[in-house]
Structure formats: C-alpha cells, structure tokens
Amino acid sequence: MILSASFSKPVNNIEEILGKPYIKLRVKLFSDNKYVCDFFTQKQAFRQFMTTEEFDDFIQKHAGTTFKNVVEKTELEEITIMANRHGEIKTLRKKNPMTAKPLCQTNANNRVKNYIIQEGSKVPFLVKLGVTTKEGKVVSSKYDKFRQINRFLEYIKDILPSVLNLRSIEGEPVSKEAPLKITDFGCGKSYLSFAVYYYLSEIEKLPISIIGLDLKQDVIDKCNAIAKELEYKNLSFLVGDIASYNEKNEGDKINSDIIITLHACDTATDYALHYAIKSDARAILSVPCCQHEINLQLGKKDIKDNPFMLLERYGIIKERFSALVTDAIRARLLEQAGYNVQVLEFIDMEGTPKNLLIRAVKKESTLKECRTLKERSVEACSLSVYDDVCKSLLSELGVQQSLYNLLQNDSESV
Numbered sequence: 001m002i003l004s005a006s007f008s009k010p011v012n013n014i015e016e017i018l019g020k021p022y023i024k025l026r027v028k029l030f031s032d033n034k035y036v037c038d039f040f041t042q043k044q045a046f047r048q049f050m051t052t053e054e055f056d057d058f059i060q061k062h063a064g065t066t067f068k069n070v071v072e073k074t075e076l077e078e079i080t081i082m083a084n085r086h087g088e089i090k091t092l093r094k095k096n097p098m099t100a101k102p103l104c105q106t107n108a109n110n111r112v113k114n115y116i117i118q119e120g121s122k123v124p125f126l127v128k129l130g131v132t133t134k135e136g137k138v139v140s141s142k143y144d145k146f147r148q149i150n151r152f153l154e155y156i157k158d159i160l161p162s163v164l165n166l167r168s169i170e171g172e173p174v175s176k177e178a179p180l181k182i183t184d185f186g187c188g189k190s191y192l193s194f195a196v197y198y199y200l201s202e203i204e205k206l207p208i209s210i211i212g213l214d215l216k217q218d219v220i221d222k223c224n225a226i227a228k229e230l231e232y233k234n235l236s237f238l239v240g241d242i243a244s245y246n247e248k249n250e251g252d253k254i255n256s257d258i259i260i261t262l263h264a265c266d267t268a269t270d271y272a273l274h275y276a277i278k279s280d281a282r283a284i285l286s287v288p289c290c291q292h293e294i295n296l297q298l299g300k301k302d303i304k305d306n307p308f309m310l311l312e313r314y315g316i317i318k319e320r321f322s323a324l325v326t327d328a329i330r331a332r333l334l335e336q337a338g339y340n341v342q343v344l345e346f347i348d349m350e351g352t353p354k355n356l357l358i359r360a361v362k363k364e365s366t367l368k369e370c371r372t373l374k375e376r377s378v379e380a381c382s383l384s385v386y387d388d389v390c391k392s393l394l395s396e397l398g399v400q401q402s403l404y405n406l407l408q409n410d411s412e413s414v
Helices: 014-018 052-062 124-128 140-169 191-203 217-229 242-248 268-278 292-297 315-336 364-375 389-397 402-413
Strands: 002-010 024-031 034-040 045-051 067-074 077-083 089-095 180-185 208-214 235-239 258-265 283-289 339-345 356-362
Touching (some): 002 052, 052 067, 124 191, 140 191, 140 283, 140 356, 191 235, 208 217, 283 315, 315 339
Antiparallel strands (some): 002 024, 283 356
C-alpha cells in the first residue's frame, strides 16, 4: 500500500485536465481506506479525500502524463515515475530509506541505539494505539511517534532517581499505599500517559497512579476504555481544562510527583506550570507549543529606542523570537521556584517543530527550606521574592506573560 506520494512537473494544459492550474500535489495515507490529498496552485491550496480505489485510479490516469514526475513511498520501496520531453515514461524502484536502515540509529561507534521499548516488543498499549502491529512491528506512518515515545521515556528514566530520592528525603517512600503520582495535562490521545504507565509499572515495577486531563470527551472516553481493557487499574482520564483543575486543587499540596504537559497550547502551559509549582511537584516535563501570547502583544506599544524592533519586523522571526522569550521566562521562573532547570531538544526538528522540552527537578535545598518554613508555620516555599531579570525583559518588550503574572499574584497574596 502507498503511504505517501508527491506529484510535480505538471503539463501546460493541466487546468483543462483537472480544472485548476495546479503546480504540485501531495498525498498521504489518512486511514486504512482513505488518502488526504493537497492540491497546490501558485497562490492557493485545495484539500480533498480519496478512497484507495479512487487514488489508484488517479495514479493510473495522471502519473507520468498529467504530472511528469511522481514519487510514491510504500513500506518497502520508493517508486519514481517520470516522463521525458518525448513522452517516454520510466519507472525506477529502490528501497524505502525508512526501511533500508534500522529504526534504531547508530552512533559513531556503530552501536545500535538501545531504546527502552525495542521494535519487535509485543507491547499491548502500542498495539491498541496503532503504533505497532500485534507482532511488534512499528507501523511505517508511526515511526516518528515510536521515537517520540522512547525519547520521552528516556527523560522519565533520567529524572526518576531524583524523584524517588526526594520522596525518601521527605519520609514518603513510594509504596502501594503511597504510589508515585503523575498528572498529564492536555493528554490528548495519551500515547505518553500509556507509555509512562507501562514503563514505570511493567519495567520499573513501581506502584504508580496516573491521571490524564483533556478537554475532549470522546478522546477521554476512548482512553478510559483502552485503560480498562488493558487492566491498567491506576491509569484514569478526566475531562477538564488546566486552569479549572488548578483552581479546584489549589489547596492540595504535593498532588503530583511528576507533572507532564506535552504541547499544551499557548497559556495552557503556564497554568500547568503554575499548578506544578503551587502543588510542590517534584519534577516537571513540559513541551510548550503555540506561544501566541507574547507574539500578539509585540509591536502594540510605542516604545522609543526599542532594541528588539528588528526581531519584531518579520513574521516568522517574530514568531520564533516570541516563543524563545516565552520559554526562557518560564525556565527562569521555575529556577526561582526552587527547581534545577534544563531546556533540551525533545525530538529532532524533522519529527516536530515543537521540540523544546523544559525539564525541572526540585532541588534538595528547596525541600529543606520548605520543611523549615513549615515547622515555623510560615507559608511553605513562598514565591514572594523575584529578581528583576524577567520583569526587566517583559518591560523592555512592553508585554505581559501569564506564568509571571500568576506567580506575582501568588506573591502579593502571601
């Protein structure tokens, strides 16, 4: 079965044939019996869906004729159909680059990457979510998701010793009565929720409790059904947004050991981080996305001698600049809240442009300070004192930032 295809070099009279002056066409497998097809002109894009039969007919009719260059990719090979100026059509075949090399990349010493979940492993949740077949073979269109899952589990593995150590320091070792608690904000289809549950319970053999939160009722219902079918008894999913969950659980200290927020859109990430800080989460793994808040404010105020004017002038540069400013402020605020913070590459840019991960682990010194404050009946881990770094940057740009405002409001209420 064809997984994807690209059509280019259209004939001069393509408008007569297809009704519009298309310059290229890109096709991708959407489901078992459907393709999504994007037709492009010089100024517009048009989308339509085709069944497998309709797409096969389209290829037979237009490959090498209407479009003189067509590249098809299947699980096993890459097929190129091309026509020369005399109308002669040639078909070239070679192994699909995705299957010509091992899924697990090799390093300089030619050693195979040791994924936590290896391809070929028969893992029930991966089958249910359509990432692998029953035999453990990774579905071609899900290779990026498979890598993403393994990459995220590596981050969980990295922070796990620190989290367990923090629990021990506070006299709360992980047990059946006090399991490791994890909250996944904006869980979506919950690939990572299921992966983390599987890794911690099946591989690390730890008692755990995971809650996934998302706005879509149908998605939550499906995830709960899969968890029930797999007998993942301590994995559950709830409908709700991050802001309301934050307010509902405002007084619930140390609600979660680990807070996960993957691609929570725009300020939803800020509410998730705010909840993590307020509930004294021991570790945070956040992959922000769609940082519109600052982007929409830039250029709205007339600031004399604006040193950032050039960065605000061009759309794509402004967008990236806004995202970097947003995540730099978030990272700094987490440091001020008592966390060791790193900003890392989550997955390569080819897999997803939303590839920055903020990893924060509570410092031991912060826990000791909080314990002292509790003994003195003082508000634990008060965020009443900030340096001027974030404030200065926001002032220079003439913008507001949600996490900064939320934490400032907390400070003023202490």
